[in-house]
Amino acid sequence: MTLIAADPATAAAPDTGMLPRPFEVRARRRELADCVTLEMAALDGRPLGFAPGQFTMLYVHGVGEIAISISGNPAEADTLVQTIRAVGAVSRALCELPEGQRLGVRGPLGKAWPVERALGKHLMVVAGGLGLAPTRPVIYWALANRDRLKSLDIVYGTRSPDQILYPQQLLGWSSAEGLRVGITVDRASEDWTGRVGVVTDLVPSMLRDPAETVAMVCGPEIMMRFAAQGLAAAGVPQDDIHLSLERNMKCGIGWCGHCQLGPHLICRDGPVFPYPAVRDLMTVWEL
Ligand SMILES: Cc1cc2nc3c(=O)[nH]c(=O)nc-3n(C[C@H](O)[C@H](O)[C@H](O)COP(=O)(O)OP(=O)(O)OC[C@H]3O[C@@H](n4cnc5c(N)ncnc54)[C@H](O)[C@@H]3O)c2cc1C
Structure with missing residues (x-):
């Protein structure tokens, strides 16, 4: 038997899932x-398709690699939005990368929001702070599948009015027919005329038919814990409450x-979990 050493210049690296693909920043927007x-766009010509709720590992050359959720539209696979x-x-x-800069991307990774469970039901998205980013693909999906859902409601809470993420989009969604958007802030500014209070207080009043509702919840862990408890107490089946953990x-x-x-x-079994799978773990402080 003759062993032939692979030519390092031509040998394809085995796909271990650890090799970042080259991407380029095409646009950046301060939120x-x-x-x-x-x-971002793939430089190897292979768009990165994804399902709502998945994340990537983003690698900045010479600095490091971190997990970031995909916040774009799953129907627009050519552009990776995070x-x-x-x-x-x-x-x-990452926040300082200029347009045209290259970076490495692994993914898409992780389990997605089980959006198909919402077909024929009321879908409620509950987001706190930056938690609107990982849930935005669900909203895009739901808007594209409006006729297959009973309703879509978005409940969003954040610290203060200047911390509201995607404000123009929230405004646009709030004027879409049949779609309700509830926004609340922990602390009002002088010009804020909206609701003040925690997002979990808003959830029960926006539920239409709890037994027929599927909820997707993302935000600070304490908020998710109380939101899930509130949804369950109001009668949303626990298997239909889904959380994204970090x-x-x-x-x-x-x-x-x-x-x-x-x-x-969390990377392999999540980040999206049905509430019963993590309910008891979430009561243990800093587990
Ligand atoms: C599945 C998943 C999806 C994520 N999606 C997003 C996203 O869409 N947008 C986004 O901005 N961030 C997201 N994160 C969080 C992001 O990965 C962390 O903020 C990042 O790892 C911080 O790395 P750093 O080197 O900048 O800071 P570090 O120096 O590593 O950390 C700075 C501070 O942030 C804290 N921290 C680090 N990682 C986390 C974490 N995962 N959760 C909470 N606190 C953390 C550290 O304890 C420290 O206090 C996600 C994390 C996971 C696991």
Whole structure:
């Protein structure tokens, strides 16, 4: 038997799921003081299709790689849209990437929102703060499938009026027929005439028929815990309440165990979970 050494110049690297693909920033938009949306395109000619709720690992050369949810329209596969808040080294570097800059992308990764469960039912999206980004693909999907849903309602809460994400889109959705958008802020500014209070207070009053409702919830963990409890108490079947969880991630594909939550690896088994799978784990502080 003759062993032939692979020519490193021509040998294809095995697809381990760890190799970032080259993308380029095509547009960037400042959303909030610390938050930017990037629109990116694949440089290898293969658009990145995704299902609502999935995420990618974004790699900034020489800085590092982090998990970011896809916040674009699943029907527009040519452009990868992601909204990033600058909280540390990598997210800050991503927020500063100029148009034309290259970066690495792995994915799409993780389990999606089970949107098909909402067919023939009322769909309620409950989002807090930046949690509107991972739920926005569900809203795009729902708008494209309006005639297959009983209704679509969006309940959104954030700290203050200047922290409202995608305000123009929320405004547009709120004037769409049959679609209700409830917005509340924790702290009002002088010119705020809307509702003040936590998002979980708004949820029960916006439910139409709890037994026939599917809810998708994303936001700070404490908000998701109380929102899920409130939805369940109001009569939404617990299997029809879905949450998207976050933990610090490294490999993103279930190898390293970095994002373990009880028996689950969030990257592989989530980030979207049915409420009963994580209900008890969410009551343990900082698990
Ligand atoms: C599945 C998934 C989807 C995500 N989607 C988005 C998104 O759409 N937009 C976005 O801006 N961020 C998102 N995140 C969070 C993002 O991955 C973290 O903000 C990022 O890892 C921070 O890295 P850094 O190097 O910038 O900061 P670091 O220096 O790593 O951290 C800075 C601070 O943020 C905290 N932190 C780090 N990671 C997380 C985390 N996962 N959750 C909460 N706090 C964290 C650290 O404890 C520290 O206080 C997502 C995370 C996951 C797991």
